[in-house]
Ligand SMILES: Nc1ncnc2c1ncn2[C@@H]1O[C@H](COP(=O)(O)OP(=O)(O)O)[C@@H](O)[C@H]1O
């Protein structure tokens with residue numbers, strides 16, 4: 001697994017420079033902590049790594065991002081989830097279905113058995129028949145992580161996912177991320193302060 005970001009520059013359409021020539025390279029599985037103060041462009045960078053910019057959001061972008069030497073600009077919108085999964089700070093923006101099983105199985109047509117297996121791995125099989133509306137914040141984030149994993153992405157980005165979680169969910173998610181690392185994935189944990197990252201192997205600061 002390899003992630004390479006070359007001279008990434010992102011500007012909003014109204015000319016606000018957000019990411020200034022950011023370069024980064026990582027080969028092999030790892031948990032990376034990406035920190036930077038509020039407003040420095042972390043979420044924008046996360047959108048770029050996951051292809052949301054420019055595939056779904058209109059920003060001016062220069063520079064390239066390669067995953068296993070494939071330029072992500074050349075990956076179809078419908079395929080990008082097989083390369084990068086992303087979990088946002090606010091899970092309510094990412095839940096589309098009213099029952100957990102459909103949410104986890106989306107967007108691939110997962111069989112019931114496959115969905116159950118992922119939920120078991122994450123230890124959330126008890127949530128299977130629940131309505132997503134009634135889940136706690138931590139449960140919602142786990143469901144979104146499970147749903148991302150249904151596509152088996154090579155890279156997983158968690159954008160300020162830990163800040164609002166209690167110890168129980170922090171531990172549960174970090175233990176699971178360590179297992180994913182062992183499977184060869186690159187995991188990027190974004191927070192505004194280093195103390196908020198429960199575990200990392202390498203730290204990068206976005207200025
Ligand atoms: N579409 C946009 N138009 C103008 N400014 C934007 C746009 N998107 C983000 N920004 C600005 O870019 C800066 C970085 O935003 P963001 O990536 O969300 O930072 P972070 O996640 O580090 O807090 C902020 O000042 C934000 O207001």
Ligand SMILES: [Mg+2]
Pocket residue numbers: 042043044159160
């Ligand atoms: Mg942010």
